[in-house]
Amino acid sequence: MSRTPTDAGLAVDVPGSRGGDPGGGARGEAPGAELSIVTSGLTKRFGSGQVAVDALDLAVPSGSVFGFLGPNGSGKTTTIRMLLGLVAPTAGEWRLLGAPMPGGVGGVLSRVGALVEGPAFYPYLSGEANLRRYDAADPSADPRTVSARIGLALERVGLAAAAGKRYRAYSLGMRQRLAIAATLLGPRELLILDEPTNGLDPQGTREVRGLVKEIAAEGTTVFVSSHLLAEVEQMCSHVAVMRAGRLVAQGPIADLRASETVRIRVETPDVEEAAAVLAGLGLPEIRLGDGDVSAALGAGLPERVCAALVTGGVAVRGLAVQRPTLEDVFVGLTGEGFDVDG
Incomplete structure (x- = not known):
């Protein structure tokens, strides 16, 4: 300081x-x-x-x-x-x-x-x-x-x-x-x-x-x-x-x-296959959901991820980069949130 x-x-x-x-x-x-x-x-x-x-x-x-x-x-x-x-x-x-x-x-x-x-x-x-x-x-x-x-x-x-x-x-x-x-x-x-x-x-x-x-x-x-x-x-x-x-x-x-992690989320019926592709790209913090999989994007490029998924035969229904909001920052700092709507 x-x-x-x-x-x-x-x-x-x-x-x-x-x-x-x-x-x-x-x-x-x-x-x-x-x-x-x-x-x-x-x-x-x-x-x-x-x-x-x-x-x-x-x-x-x-x-x-x-x-x-x-x-x-x-x-x-x-x-x-x-x-x-x-x-x-x-x-x-x-x-x-x-x-x-x-x-x-x-x-x-x-x-x-x-x-x-x-x-x-x-x-x-x-x-x-x-x-x-x-x-x-x-x-x-x-x-x-x-x-x-x-x-x-x-x-x-x-x-x-x-x-x-x-x-x-x-x-x-x-x-x-x-x-x-x-x-x-x-x-x-x-x-x-x-x-x-x-x-x-x-x-x-x-x-x-x-x-x-x-x-x-x-x-x-x-x-x-x-x-x-x-x-x-x-x-x-x-x-x-x-x-x-x-x-x-x-x-x-x-x-x-910037202190919080940017994540990439893929909507797909091929969750396991998509997770394997993300792991192969070296993306950490992979999380599997019901019909989606996400990972920390880090310095990775979303277009590179998308190309790798398609090449790997993964059916991609949607792909989104999830950038942290101010609420994400607050929760990351304190472990809790507060009234964001009033």
Whole structure:
């Protein structure tokens, strides 16, 4: 595991391939990579020693869409509250956009947009009127540009045509879009979204997912907390996985997937014969099923496997390369899964 020094003396572990304890490692960015969020040993205990977040070391690359993943109750929201200075940590240090916190909160939070635990708006006011109240609560906002900034924020989230509609008439997807618009009333370098697709139907989920990708494409770092593995997998470039307050793994999703085995599965009535061909090719971990056989593909080429099966007289009904999903990675790390659908 390497150490990334910072200008204020905070040295942060940039984890290696895997790990959830302070001495372990999870795949991370190379030393010196620019980080929008970095924590070292961040810990929160409540009451009689209940540990909500345990020695968390995060490294969030600038410009990434970073999924902060874990089941409900794993410490995600508590971590976000600590990052934003809403809850004081029991131990540890952290930085946002290069500034040590909580001392730098005054200069940093105007560059950070945050949505924590769902939107809260006045139901009888329009979307635009609600945003005006949000903007008025920001001491750094320029009242002379409020109309232009609100118009731009609504345009970015696709709500310009519904600006005058009352909030109570908004769909769930529109409400989440308005909440994100509230985080975009000024220039933001970092967006922190806590469960932005929570409670949404499939259409609303797709809307928010597309919006997050658009915002990230403009150069904003987006930190997305979620308990939905499949959603994070479609939206994010990097991920950190939490379990019971501890970090299980973090890094680029592609790298985490690469830590799990790619398999090839053959549907055939000639199971024994197919297994013999796969063994002859040197493929390990051969598993026979009812009408199918699979093996670890490794560096083997699927077309070579297919040609060998046909040459060997095996009747091939189907052939598929099974690449590991984020759920496979999580199960491989912890030996168990969690709610992947909500």
